[in-house]
Amino acid sequence: MAEGDDDDAFTFQGGAVRPGETQNFRYTVSETYLGDPVRIPVTIINGERPGPVVFLSAAAHGDELNGIEVVREVAYTGMGDHADLAGTLVCLPVLNVPAFIAQQRYLPIYDRDLNRSFPGSETSTGSKRMAYRIFHNFIEPCDYGLDFHTSTRGRTNMVHVRANTERESVSRLANAFSTNVIISSEGPEGTLRREATEAGTPTITIEMGEAHRFQRSLIDRALEGVKSVLAEFSIRTMEKVRWPGWRTVIETSNDKTWLRADAGGLVDMHYDRGSLVYENDTICTIADPFHVETEEVTAPFTGLLVGVLENPLVYPGNPICHLVKLNDRTRRAIELEQAKNGRS
Known part of the structure; x- marks a missing residue:
């Protein structure tokens, strides 16, 4: 759904969120060995006024926790009320629920990297089936995307953006997030940001901190970046676009x-x-x-x-x-x- 469509409801298989509505639900993306549903938490906030649709996702790797708190605060506490929202926020705080429960990086059921499985397939491996349901219901319908990650276990990152800045729409999004460092690359095949961008949803990755932690200063810094993005695309009129003071873009x-x-x-x-x-x-x-x-x-x-x-x-x-x-x-x-x- 793009800005300006006649029907401004956000639709997915099994439901719809209309302008002025907020829905919290758990969406089935797979099943356990016992046939019980594996469900991811989803919050969709559809503003009363039309505008871009933005997804915010975290925990594609189950041990990367900082981004979960960023997405939760955007949805619930960190942005104030959403009365001035022009557009829709699709908040996906925990993409990889099985790995999150096990507190490990990869899918324990399939031993696969969910963030190498997009855009997924209805008939392939378990990880690609999960990726397919996430991608086609909640990623592909969006206009822009912010995907939050941390470094892997035993290492830590400063807050920075990874994005394919050769694409003008992605470059605008990356610069709007207002980090000091942008590392430009297409991204590995199967990653959410690369496949979403290829499908027409410009998406960036935000790297921040280390695994298995909530790091408050980095979470707050990332929230400022989200606010800047929402201001850049006139989604939140009360926010302002932020300039980080200096910036380097690493292109080679x-x-x-x-x-x-x-x-x-x-x-x-x-x-x-x-x-x-x-x-x-x-x-x-x-x-x-x-x-x-x-x-x-x-x-x-x-x-x-x-x-x-x-x-x-x-x-x-x-x-x-x-x-x-x-x-x-x-x-x-x-x-x-x-x-x-x-x-x-």
Whole structure:
């Protein structure tokens, strides 16, 4: 359903939400071994005035919790009332219910990655059947999408956006979310953001924090991004589009790298996520249990640590940090911001 349609009800297989209505329900996407329904929670808020339809989804990986709280607060508490809503919000706080219940990343029933299964299939694997019911009922009918993720277990990310900025509509959405960092890529095949975008629903991924946590400062930061998006597309007229102060858009593989351990041991990180590091700075030190043999991991260029290790134990080859390159203008903007905030 696009803006301006005669019938402004949001429809899905088995139901409809008309203008001025809000519905909370659980939607069946699969069955257990006992034949009991596997149902995902859904909240649909259809404003009294017409406008774009936006989905907000989280927990495609069952251990990624920060986004759940973002989507819940948009639906219930964090946005005030929705009296001024022009359009529809489709809130999907827990896509991967079986993995969420098991508190693990992948589907325990099928041992598959739900976020590699979109747009799904009615006749294929269990994960693709789940993905099909989610995608065709609640993703494809929307005009835009925000998909929330965290880093995997043992690592943490600063809040940033991943989006295919070569598409103008996606670029507008990514910039509206008002993060400092946008990493541009098409995304792997089967991911929600790539397949939704291909199907005509421009979608971005928001990465934030670590698995198995509610991190209040990151949740609040993401809520500000949601408000900015709703302002950009005139969905919430009381909100304002936000500018993050500085921004870098990473468009090529040469402007980002994963630094990996060349030795096994215990890691002493010298910087946190979001830190500015300079070329040849020692980002961390890896030591053996006796602290006799040590190895320094240094920055190959001046950049920003988008993601860093949380679990201090590594084998050779384990990822330690995700570093993106900065140009001189962005570096100076960060230095000025740090000076203003009293940070070295």
